Every structure is written in structure tokens, then in C-alpha cells.
Amino acid sequence: MEGGLCPPIRQMFWWTQPTPLEAHSMTQASDFGPKFPQLRMRRLRQHAALRELVRETEISVRDLILPLFVRPGSNARQPIASMPGHDQLSADLLTDEAKAIVELGIPAVILFGIPAWKDLTGSAALRDDGVVQQAIRKIKSAAPDLLVVTDLCYCEYTDHGHCGVLIDRGGRSDVDNDATLELLAQQAVSHAKAGADVIAPSGMMDGMVAAIRRALDAARFDHTPILSYAAKYASAFYGPFREAAESAPQFGDRASYQMDPANAREALREVALDLAEGADLIMVKPALSYLDVICRVKQAHPEVPLCAYNVSGEYSMVKAAAANGWLDERRTTLEVLTSIKRAGADMIITYSAKDVAQWLA
Ligand code: PBG
Numbered sequence: 001m002e003g004g005l006c007p008p009i010r011q012m013f014w015w016t017q018p019t020p021l022e023a024h025s026m027t028q029a030s031d032f033g034p035k036f037p038q039l040r041m042r043r044l045r046q047h048a049a050l051r052e053l054v055r056e057t058e059i060s061v062r063d064l065i066l067p068l069f070v071r072p073g074s075n076a077r078q079p080i081a082s083m084p085g086h087d088q089l090s091a092d093l094l095t096d097e098a099k100a101i102v103e104l105g106i107p108a109v110i111l112f113g114i115p116a117w118k119d120l121t122g123s124a125a126l127r128d129d130g131v132v133q134q135a136i137r138k139i140k141s142a143a144p145d146l147l148v149v150t151d152l153c154y155c156e157y158t159d160h161g162h163c164g165v166l167i168d169r170g171g172r173s174d175v176d177n178d179a180t181l182e183l184l185a186q187q188a189v190s191h192a193k194a195g196a197d198v199i200a201p202s203g204m205m206d207g208m209v210a211a212i213r214r215a216l217d218a219a220r221f222d223h224t225p226i227l228s229y230a231a232k233y234a235s236a237f238y239g240p241f242r243e244a245a246e247s248a249p250q251f252g253d254r255a256s257y258q259m260d261p262a263n264a265r266e267a268l269r270e271v272a273l274d275l276a277e278g279a280d281l282i283m284v285k286p287a288l289s290y291l292d293v294i295c296r297v298k299q300a301h302p303e304v305p306l307c308a309y310n311v312s313g314e315y316s317m318v319k320a321a322a323a324n325g326w327l328d329e330r331r332t333t334l335e336v337l338t339s340i341k342r343a344g345a346d347m348i349i350t351y352s353a354k355d356v357a358q359w360l361a
Contacts, residue, residue, distance in 0.1 A: 057342040059334060061360055065108040065149060065307070066101060066353035069244050070094070070135040072116040082240035083312060084319050086351060088114055091134040098143035104357035108147035110200060110349055111135055112245050115157050121165050122157030125187050133194040140195040149227060150191040152184055152201040152212070161249040163203035163257060174256055177205050184208055185215030192221040200283070202229040204257040209277035225280035227307060231267035231293055232285045234258035237313030244312065267293045268300050275304060284345075285309035288336060291343040298344025308345035310336065315351040330359050 033039065044054050069088040071078060076090035089097060101109060113132035115124035124130055132150055139148055155163045164180025166173050180203065188199045199216070201208045209228050216224050234255045242248040259266060271282050282301065284294045287308040294308050314336065322329035333352045340348050350356070 057338055059337045059341055059356070059360075061105045061353065061357045062107055063341065063347050064106055064337075064353040064356060065110050065147075065347060065349040066106050067110050067112060067349060067351060068094070068097070068135075069112050069114060070131045071114045072131055080240070080244040082243050082316050083351060084323070085355070086244065088244065091131065091138045094135055094138045095142040098139040098146050101354070102143045102146050104354060104361075106146075106353050106357055108149055108198075109139070110149040110151055112151050113156055114246050118157055118159040120159060121183065122154040125154060125157040126183070126190055128190065128194070130190070133190060136191065136194040136196050147197045148195065149198040149200050150196045152187055152191065152199055153203045154180065154183065154187075155203075155247040155249070156245050160251065161247055162252075163254065164205060173251070175203075175205070177207070177257075180205050181207055181211040185211045188212045189215050189219045189221065192216055192219065192224050196224070198225050198227050198281070200227040200229065202232060202285075204229065204232050204254075204259070207277070209274045209279045213278040226278065227281040227283060228274040228279035229285055229309075230271045230274040230279065230282045231290075231297065232258050232283070233261045233290065235261060235286050235289075235311070235313070237286045237289065237311045239313050240316045241312035261289070264293050264296060267297060271297050271301060275301065281305050281307055283307040283309060283349075286311040286314060287340045287345070287348065288314045291339060294340065294343040294345050305346045306344060307347045307349060308340045308343075310340060310348055310350040310352070312351065318352075330355075334359070 044050055069080070069086070071088040071090055073090045074092045077093060078088040080086045080088065111132050113130065113135070115131055117124055127133065136148055136150065139146060153163050155161055160166060162175050164175040165183065167176035167179070184201060184203065184205065191199055199212060201212055209226055212226055216222065234253060259270070267284065274282060282297065282304050284290055284297055284306070285308070287294065287310045294306065298306055318327060318329060318332050318336065321327040322332070333355060337348055337350060337352065337356065
């Protein structure tokens with residue numbers, strides 16, 4: 001797409017590029033068709049059934065992926081204060097949890113681990129008996145049909161809270177891109193061995209998709225897809241997640257690897273690179289402040305399934321406002337998710353998945 005504006009949604013589909021006449025009529029509708037009083041847009045809004053017939057976007061629980069936080073121990077359930085309705089759970093509790101999720105019709109979960117200990121290189125991430133590895137096995141045996149996606153990153157596992165191993169750049173500490181790639185490759189294989197269905201790298205390292213693909217293929221996991229957090233922004237909306245996953249950086253921020261919220265064209269380069277490296281699925285994150293990015297990525301790559309991450313801060317804002325009686329939680333949440341899908345997302349990672357399943361049941 002050229003220019004800075006997001007063109008009409010029908011241009012998303014390459015086989016229906018508008019003719020010049022159509023393009024003109026989209027901006028000058030009244031020059032070509034009837035206009036008021038012959039044309040009355042409200043006619044199609046008179047009847048609920050008619051509104052349903054002309055509805056362009058529908059949100060379904062089958063579009064949703066539910067995040068879960070796994071902690072060490074047994075029979076441990078630790079509520080996450082900033083995310084009402086979400087707890088850190090020990091792996092043993094996931095047997096019942098997974099069955100309940102399937103019962104609700106939610107097709108997939110994405111796992112985040114809070115390890116028993118953290119160190120400089122995040123070595124707990126690579127253990128076969130690690131929190132996420134155990135959680136995958138529990139879920140797979142309890143609910144084999146539930147798709148298990150694993151978030152692949154080091155921020156939960158390093159004591160400094162950054163998304164990889166550190167390097168000194170003349171007095172400034174930074175994440176060492178290429179050294180981290182090797183660790184991500186090992187982490188991916190470890191998750192796949194435990195039974196993960198989809199690997200989702202979220203660290204925004206250059207070359208991460210290619211490195212993970214190579215490692216998975218070499219370990220005979222050529223059938224395991226990669227969902228790349230391709231356009232992930234350095235966002236304030238991750239605040240509640242960092243409490244939930246105990247993964248806040250201990251110094252500095254993530255601006256040297258996550259994207260600048262001011263940039264949209266750069267997202268198209270990130271996505272194109274990850275696709276060239278072999279990503280099967282692409283993600284934009286966060287979702288609500290980045291609907292333009294979702295729209296543009298969909299337009300640039302209509303043939304690639306696109307995921308959007310409706311992140312923790314987006315969830316907590318609605319929960320907090322609803323708790324104060326300032327917003328109708330159900331209507332707001334459904335409107336948020338519908339807008340993300342309308343922008344072009346095919347699937348949405350959302351903390352609201354269970355609520356939505358109950359509302360739409
Ligand atoms: C990184 C990761 C983060 C989120 C998902 N994966 C946090 C970060 O980048 O700091 C945030 C998700 C959310 O806010 O819901 N492993």
C-alpha cells in the first residue's frame with residue numbers, strides 16, 4: 001500500500017482491486033447512485049434480523065486464544081491483582097482448567113511460564129522439567145484437542161528481565177541478538193519435544209524466525225508452525241502482564257528491540273522479513289492502539305493468517321472501568337474484539353476469551 005492512509009477495506013482483497021471509476025465512486029458516492037431522500041441508510045438498520053444479515057464482522061469464540069500463566073509448585077493458584085479473573089496456576093491445576101476451556105469452546109491457549117528461579121541467561125527456560133514444559137504435557141494429556149501455543153521468550157527467565165542474554169556496549173547493557181538466537185532455538189525445540197503445537201517467539205530478535213525454523217526442522221519438528229510476534233511494539237499496555245509474568249525489566253526498557261509505537265510502515269518490513277524467514281502465522285501486538293497496523297498488514301499480506309494480541313493493559317482498562325460502573329463490560333469487550341477483527345485480524349489472543357465464551361453461549 002502506498003501513502004499514509006488506510007484505504008477502504010475491500011482493497012484488502014487483491015482480486016477485487018477497484019477500477020478507477022469504482023475508486024472515484026467510493027469517495028464521491030452521491031455523484032453516481034441515488035442520494036437522500038431516495039437513499040436512506042437507516043432503512044437497513046430498522047430490523048434486528050436485517051441488521052444481522054448485513055453485518056460484516058462477527059466475533060466467535062472459535063477465533064480466540066486464551067493466555068495462561070504457569071507457576072511452580074502444586075495446587076498453587078495465585079490471583080493476578082491487576083487482571084481480575086486471571087491467576088498464575090501450577091501445572092497440576094491445568095488438567096481441570098484445560099477441560100473447562102475446551103468445554104467453553106475455546107480452541108487454543110498460549111502459555112507463559114514463571115520459573116522457580118531466574119538467572120543471567122534464563123537457563124530455567126531450557127529444562128525438560130521446566131514450568132511450561134510440564135504444563136504442555138498436562139494439557140496435552142487432559143485435553144488433546146486443545147491447541148497449545150507457547151510464548152518463546154527469556155524475559156520471564158532472566159534475573160534482569162530482558163528478553164535475552166546481555167552484552168556490554170561500551171558501558172550500556174543491551175540484549176545480544178545473535179547469542180539470544182541460539183537460546184531461542186533450543187527453547188523452541190524443548191517446547192516442541194514437550195508437545196507444543198505452535199511456537200510463538202515474542203522477543204523481537206532479528207533472525208529469530210529463521211533460527212527457530214532451522215532448529216525445529218533439524219530436530220524433526222518440521223510440522224510445527226511458527227506464529228511470529230512480527231510487529232511487537234514497546235508498549236505501556238504490557239504493564240499488568242509484567243506483574244502477571246513477573247517479567248518487568250530490572251533496568252532500562254525494551255526500546256532497543258521492540259518497535260517504536262510511532263511507526264507503522266516499519267511494521268510492514270518486520271512482517272515481510274518474518275514471512276521470508278518462514279513464519280507461518282504473523283502477529284501484531286498490542287491490538288487496540290494498533291488497528292491501523294493490523295489493517296495495513298492484512299492489506300499487504302491478505303493470504304497470511306493474521307493474529308492480533310489484545311494485551312493485558314487493554315483488558316485491565318475495561319475491567320477497571322466496568323468495576324467502577326463506568327463502562328458496560330460485555331458490550332465494551334465485544335466491541336473491542338469486533339473492531340480488532342474488522343481491522344483485519346483472523347484470530348485474537350485475549351484475556352477475555354472465557355467471558356466471551358459465556359456471553360456468546
Ligand atoms: C514477552 C511478552 C510480553 C507480553 C507477551 N509476551 C511482555 C513484554 O514484552 O514486556 C505482553 C502481553 C500482555 O501485555 O498481555 N515475553
